Every structure is written in C-alpha cells, then in structure tokens.
Amino acid sequence: MSSSSREAILAAARRTAQAHGYGGLNFRELAEDVGIKAASIHYHFPSKADLGAAVARRYWEDTAAGLEAMLAETSDPTDCLRQYPGIFRKALENDNRICLCSFMAAEYDGLPEAVKNEVQTFADVNVAWLSRVLSAAAVVSSEESEGRARAIFAAIIGAQLIARSRSDISLYDAVVDSYRAAGLLPA
Amino acid sequence: MSSSSREAILAAARRTAQAHGYGGLNFRELAEDVGIKAASIHYHFPSKADLGAAVARRYWEDTAAGLEAMLAETSDPTDCLRQYPGIFRKALENDNRICLCSFMAAEYDGLPEAVKNEVQTFADVNVAWLSRVLSAAAVVSSEESEGRARAIFAAIIGAQLIARSRSDISLYDAVVDSYRAAGLLPA
DNA sequence: CAACGCCTATCTGTCACTTGGTAGGTTGGT
DNA sequence: ACCAACCTACCAAGTGACAGATAGGCGTTG
Numbered sequence: 343m344s345s346s347s348r349e350a351i352l353a354a355a356r357r358t359a360q361a362h363g364y365g366g367l368n369f370r371e372l373a374e375d376v377g378i379k380a381a382s383i384h385y386h387f388p389s390k391a392d393l394g395a396a397v398a399r400r401y402w403e404d405t406a407a408g409l410e411a412m413l414a415e416t417s418d419p420t421d422c423l424r425q426y427p428g429i430f431r432k433a434l435e436n437d438n439r440i441c442l443c444s445f446m447a448a449e450y451d452g453l454p455e456a457v458k459n460e461v462q463t464f465a466d467v468n469v470a471w472l473s474r475v476l477s478a479a480a481v482v483s484s485e486e487s488e489g490r491a492r493a494i495f496a497a498i499i500g501a502q503l504i505a506r507s508r509s510d511i512s513l514y515d516a517v518v519d520s521y522r523a524a525g526l527l528p529a
Numbered sequence: 530m531s532s533s534s535r536e537a538i539l540a541a542a543r544r545t546a547q548a549h550g551y552g553g554l555n556f557r558e559l560a561e562d563v564g565i566k567a568a569s570i571h572y573h574f575p576s577k578a579d580l581g582a583a584v585a586r587r588y589w590e591d592t593a594a595g596l597e598a599m600l601a602e603t604s605d606p607t608d609c610l611r612q613y614p615g616i617f618r619k620a621l622e623n624d625n626r627i628c629l630c631s632f633m634a635a636e637y638d639g640l641p642e643a644v645k646n647e648v649q650t651f652a653d654v655n656v657a658w659l660s661r662v663l664s665a666a667a668v669v670s671s672e673e674s675e676g677r678a679r680a681i682f683a684a685i686i687g688a689q690l691i692a693r694s695r696s697d698i699s700l701y702d703a704v705v706d707s708y709r710a711a712g713l714l715p716a
Numbered sequence: 717c718a719a720c721g722c723c724t725a726t727c728t729g730t731c732a733c734t735t736g737g738t739a740g741g742t743t744g745g746t
Numbered sequence: 747a748c749c750a751a752c753c754t755a756c757c758a759a760g761t762g763a764c765a766g767a768t769a770g771g772c773g774t775t776g
Contacts, residue, residue, distance in 0.1 A: 361638050362636075362638060362639055363550075363552075363635065363636065365550075365552050365553070366552070366639065438637075438638065440635065443694075444635065444690060445635050446694075447690045447691070447693055447694035448550065448627065448631065448632050448635040448636075448690060448693070449549075449550065449635075450625075450693050450694050450696075451548050451549060451625065452549055452553065458694075461694055462694060462695065465691065465694060465695075486710070489703055489704075489706075489707045489710075490707055490710075490711065492691065492700070492703065492704055492707065493684075493688075493704045493707030493708055493711065495687075495691065496684065496687035496688045496690070496691040496704045497680075497683065497684040497687050497688075497708070497713075498687065499687045499690060499691075500682075500683035500684050500685065500686045500687025500688070500690070501680075501683045501684075501687070503631060503634045503635060503683070503686060503687070503690075504634070504652065504679065504682065504683040504686075506634055506635070506637050507630075507633075507634035507637050507645075507648055507649060507652060508649065508652075509637075513679070516676055516679065517676075517679055517680045517683045519676075520676045520677055520679065520680030521680055521684070521713065523673070523676075523677075524677065524680065524711065524712050524713040525711050525712035525713070526684075526708065526711040526712070526713050
C-alpha cells in the first residue's frame with residue numbers, strides 16, 4: 343500500500359483536469375477528494391508541475407495500453423478505426439469531460455515544460471497508432487497515413503470540444519458520423 | 530472618445546483570452562496593458578463575467594462581419610469554403626493563439642452563464658454561415674449541410690488545437706490539406 | 717453643478733508552497 | 747532481544763503572492 347494515496351491523487355487530479363484543466367487543479371480540493379491534507383500532496387508531488395506531468399504521463403500510458411488492447415482484441419483494422427471515436431466519447435459520457443490533453447493543448451502556453459512534453463506524447467501515441475492502423479486497413483497509402491492519422495486525431499478532439507460546449511453528446515456522434523459520410527473515417 | 534478605454538480593454542482582453550483563456554484573464558495585467566488601474570476596469574465592466582461576455586460577444590460579432598464580407602467579395606461559394614480555414618489560421622499566426630471560443634469551449638464547465646451563451650453563439654454563427662455556403666456550393670444536399678457545417682467547424686478548431694500544442698503552424702496547414710484530400714472540405 | 721472617467725486604498729479570499737513537526741514501521745548493529 | 751537510527755506518510759500552521767471586488771475621492775468637461 344505504499345502508494346495508494348499517490349494513486350488516488352493521480353486519479354482525482356485526472357478527473358479534475360479533464361473538467362477544468364491544469365489551471366483548474368488545486369491542492370485543497372484535490373486533498374479533500376482523496377481524504378488527506380493539501381500539504382501532504384507535496385510529499386508525493388513536490389510541485390504542481392510535477393503533479394501535472396505525472397497525471398498527463400499516466401493518461402497517455404493508459405490510453406496507449408487501451409489502444410493496444412483494442413488492436414489485440416479486434417483483428418480487423420477497419421473495425422479498430424470504427425471503434426476509435428468511442429474512446430473519446432467516454433470522456434463526454436463522464437459528466438461532459440474532455441480529453442485531458444485537448445484541454446492542456448488549449449492551455450499550452452502557460453504549461454510547465456514537463457507537462458508540455460507529456461501532452462505532446464499523448465498526441466504522438468494517438469497519431470502513431472492511427473497511422474499504423476490506417477496502413478493496415480489500407481485506407482490510405484503508407485506515405486499518407488501519418489498525415490491522415492493526424493487529421494483524424496484533430497477532428498476527433500474538435501468534435502469533443504463542440505459537444506462539450508453544448509453539453510450534448512449526441513452532437514459528438516453527429517459530427518463523427520459526418521466525418522464518416524465525408525470520407526475522413528471509414529464508414 | 531467616451532469609450533476608448535473600454536475598447537482598449539476589450540482588445541487587450543481578447544488577446545489575453547486567446548492565449549490563456551477566460552481563467553487567464555486578470556484585471557491587473559489587463560489594466561497594465563491598457564495603461565489604467567485595475568480598479569478602473571470595474572467602471573466599464575462591473576464584474577469579470579461581464580467583461581468575459583462582452584469580449585466573447587465582440588468576438589463573434591467581428592467574426593460574423595468578416596464572414597459576411599468574405600461572402601460579399603468572393604462570389605464563388607466554393608472559394609469561400611477554400612478561404613474559411615484561413616480565418617482560423619490568423620489566430621495561430623498571432624503568437625500561437627487560438628480561437629477565443631475554442632478555448633472557452635474547453636473551459637466551458639467553469640464559465641459564467643452569460644459567457645457560455647456568447648461562446649455558443651460563436652459556434653452558431655460559424656455553422657450557419659458554413660451551412661449556407663455549403664448549400665450554395667452544392668457540396669452536400671441542403672438537409673445535410675448543417676451537419677457537414679458542424680463537422681467542418683469542429684475539425685478546424687481541432688486542427689488549431691493540434692498546431693498550438695506544437696507551436697507549429699505548418700501542422701495546421703497539413704491537417705487542413707488532409708481534410709481536403711479526405712473530402713471533408715472542397716479541394 | 718453634476719456626470720464621467722479614473723484614481724488610491726483596502727478588503728476578502730484563494731493559491732502554491734514551506735516549515736517543523738508527529739506517529740508508526742523498518743532496519744541494522746550489538 | 748534491544749534500541750537507536752532512519753524512512754514513510756501525513757498534518758497544523760503559516761507565508762507571500764495574487765485574485766476579484768468595493769468605497770470613496772479627485773479632477774476634468776459639458
């Protein structure tokens with residue numbers, strides 16, 4: 343149990359940051375969620391920047407693991423592409439939250455360097471996975487797959503943002519369907 | 530000149546909010562930018578919420594005027610669709626800023642009600658304009674035009690976010706080109 | 717005079733972070 | 747077996763910086 347508080351802090355911080363961003367993280371509220379005192383968080387994470395970087399890192403690690411798991415379970419790469427938007431849908435289902443790293447991309451200018459790096463890695467993980475799957479599904483040529491992968495990733499986080507600003511998850515579904523109809527994603 | 534300070538405050542607040550969001554707005558810094566004292570801002574905008582709403586309102590008003598102007602100058606609706614991404618490119622050109630309302634869409638949960646409304650109106654203005662132009666260009670059927678309009682709007686702000694998180698405007702261009710190649714936007 | 721535009725001064729609250737502890741568990745030398 | 751040294755995990759109290767907001771006053775202009 344050496345790190346149960348640490349894990350609880352990471353989980354609570356992730357939840358908060360998906361709703362209010364890095365700037366919306368604060369030690370008091372976090373501590374209350376976890377059931378310890380604010381000062382104690384500094385034991386596990388010396389500074390807010392350390393906490394932010396740890397949260398973002400854990401976030402992309404979990405995402406990467408989820409993507410690999412999907413690939414292992416779903417043999418057809420085109421099916422993987424069909425399921426991909428569902429991953430980002432979950433954030434919206436969870437009280438209208440959004441992807442942690444989308445929020446942090448908006449906040450990018452004011453972010454500590456260590457956090458910026460993790461945010462970029464999240465994008466890299468998604469683009470690399472999409473690129474691989476697009477190639478496997480032969481949706482585009484392998485030279486174009488990274489560009490298309492980035493476009494899909496960008497479009498998905500845009501859709502998330504739109505849906506959030508209306509607190510309406512059906513908007514996300516509608517936009518994703520439009521992407522499919524337009525040919526950005528396989529139908 | 531009854532409102533030269535008021536206008537200066539709005540302009541400075543817009544610049545700041547495009548870089549650091551509604552949460553990043555603060556009276557002291559704003560006052561320094563404008564050359565007055567922080568307390569004086571409250572004369573023009575009683576509360577921060579009032580200021581935020583005024584900034585967001587002015588933002589969509591300016592955007593709406595720009596879109597109408599483009600439509601007046603460019604007779605071909607398909608050309609308008611080709612130029613549309615350029616509007617959002619300008620924010621990135623301006624020190625890696627993004628659309629005010631994209632940022633505020635991320636911050637949505639913590640926004641005062643009056644600000645939320647203006648943010649939604651910005652989206653409405655864009656979707657309505659795109660929908661009109663898509664219909665005129667006969668890119669999609671008129672029943673589908675609003676859905677496609679929303680998809681384009683979402684995709685564009687997603688592209689902006691991606692480019693910002695790398696401070697790399699060429700990423701925006703590449704993603705927009707991918708949208709065109711995929712058929713989301715006319716080539 | 718009176719409204720306007722801005723000022724000084726101050727209030728109250730919240731933020732991240734620091735200091736200086738305590739209680740309990742583990743370890744290692746004798 | 748014993749005890750001292752150390753480590754882990756936490757807390758109470760407080761610091762200075764900064765946030766939005768307010769009250770009341772001062773000079774200019776119509």
